[in-house]
Amino acid sequence: MKAGSQTTTAYVALGANLGDRKANIAAAARLLDASERITLTGVSTLVETEPLGPADEPEYINAVACIETDLSPQALFEKMVSIEDALGRVRGERWSARTIDLDLLLYGGELISTPALTVPHSRMHLRSFVLKGMCELNGELMHPVLKRSMNELAARLNGGDFSLSPDRPQLISIAGIIGVGKTTLAQGLAQALGCAMIAEAYDTNPYMPQVYAGRKDLALDSQLYFLNSRAEQLDKDKLAPGAVAVGDYVFDKEMIYATRTLSPEQLASYMPAHDAVAAAVAECVLAVYLHDSPPACLARIDLRNRPYEKGIDLPALEAFAQDYDRLFAGWRKCPVIRLDAGRFNCTDAAQVRILADEMRHYVWKSPEK
The missing domain is CATH 3.30.70.560 (7,8-Dihydro-6-hydroxymethylpterin-pyrophosphokinase HPPK)
Incomplete structure (x- = not known):
């Protein structure tokens, strides 16, 4: 030169x-x-x-x-x-x-x-x-x-190498403990991306309020309800290949909650059902691990005042937070965007739009004609 x-x-x-x-x-x-x-x-x-x-x-x-x-x-x-x-x-x-x-x-x-x-x-x-x-x-x-x-x-x-493919559903999964803001973020992202939003069937689970109230004998029924609902929502033969969708949960949470909430006997009954449907579930192409301190999440839970969440306490949230940390420490299925809910405002449309624009680089999109 x-x-x-x-x-x-x-x-x-x-x-x-x-x-x-x-x-x-x-x-x-x-x-x-x-x-x-x-x-x-x-x-x-x-x-x-x-x-x-x-x-x-x-x-x-x-x-x-x-x-x-x-x-x-x-x-x-x-x-x-x-x-x-x-x-x-x-x-x-x-x-x-x-x-x-x-x-x-x-x-x-x-x-x-x-x-x-x-x-x-x-x-x-x-x-x-x-x-x-x-x-x-x-x-x-x-x-x-x-x-x-x-x-x-x-x-x-996390050491993985990934390719984008139009042959699989472009599922974006939001993960995190209860009260961190998953549904709010998923709704905002779905609107910004102009795509479908998949919401977990909390409000329709007839067993969950009683489980949170202490009915441990119904824990298996509740977990199986969630399992079947999630498997139906995320069936890879029902989600359109190439189409973007945002879910307010990651299917892998199944084992976190099953392990934490079921007795050994219940877990033994649950596992065959889990294994029978897991292979048919579409894997996400991008995960968002939304995290915050358990006390902050508990404060949000108290503020929204849902009756079936009254039994959630801080030790339970801390245990689930540790489980999610372990899950994503070894995650190699797809890229993971980690978001601190204490800094990222899930209700701020401008912040959500910026995140959505970034996410477009992690999902397949049709070549411009």
């Missing part, structure tokens, strides 16, 4: 699953650095990942490179294509195996949308192997569209 020239920091994903994968990644980095008007400033640690395409393909090795350049985005993209060609890249179908793959992730803070180039890369926030490299190079860097740091985006994936 010419002395004093204005440069832009850009990030390039490097991937390979054919040939000597490590050598191919190293060669691509060298060719980037050797290119006129490009300076390589860092390369992340290599990460081995399973292919996101056909399962019978070899595993990938991936890394992220940070460069300084005064090339335009289009010129940089063309240089990357020429490096792929020089390293023997054969261009086949999408997801096909390749000796080398270079993707432009970020070009400064610019937003680029052309037939050949989309920046930021439209799926980088769904790929842990990309975000791990980004975090290693600059974890506090903000995504120019999502306005979240690389560290926060990586934490949402």
Whole structure:
């Protein structure tokens, strides 16, 4: 680069699953650095990942490179294509195996949308192997569209890599303990996204008020009522593929409540019914873990003054909060957005609209015609 020239920091994903994968990644980095008007400033640690395409393909090795350049985005993209060609890249179908793959992730803070180039890369926030490299190079860097740091985006994936598919329901599930604001948030998000809202059948469960009042002998009836209701609402054959819906619960709460509220004998009777329907339930493509302190949730419960919630006490909420924390600490089914209900106002339409706009990047949408 010419002395004093204005440069832009850009990030390039490097991937390979054919040939000597490590050598191919190293060669691509060298060719980037050797290119006129490009300076390589860092390369992340290599990460081995399973292919996101056909399962019978070899595993990938991936890394992220940070460069300084005064090339335009289009010129940089063309240089990357020429490096792929020089390293023997054969261009086949999408997801096909390749000796080398270079993707432009970020070009400064610019937003680029052309037939050949989309920046930021439209799926980088769904790929842990990309975000791990980004975090290693600059974890506090903000995504120019999502306005979240690389560290926060990586934490949402918990090490998983995800793809968007029109062949499955685009179910967004709001999770959290009683009184945290799940239904309020789900209603607001459904309105902002213009989609259906799936509400848990609390008001129609005939056993729940008596269970909260101390009738433990009815706990199994209550739990089975919820199980059958949730299984019907979330039946993956009834929810339309590609259609977005927001639910005010996550199906996985079933085991939290069953374990906490049923006796060992009741749980033994419950499990066959649970296992019989669980496989037919649509898994969410995005979860929102809405959390707050149990005392704050108890205050909301007291304020809304529902008769069947009178028996809920602080120790019970604290136990459920611990269960939800454990559930999402190991969650790998889909991305998770964590929201602190003490800071995020679920009744503020403006805040909810901003969140809904962010969520659009985590669900499949039809290509614009």
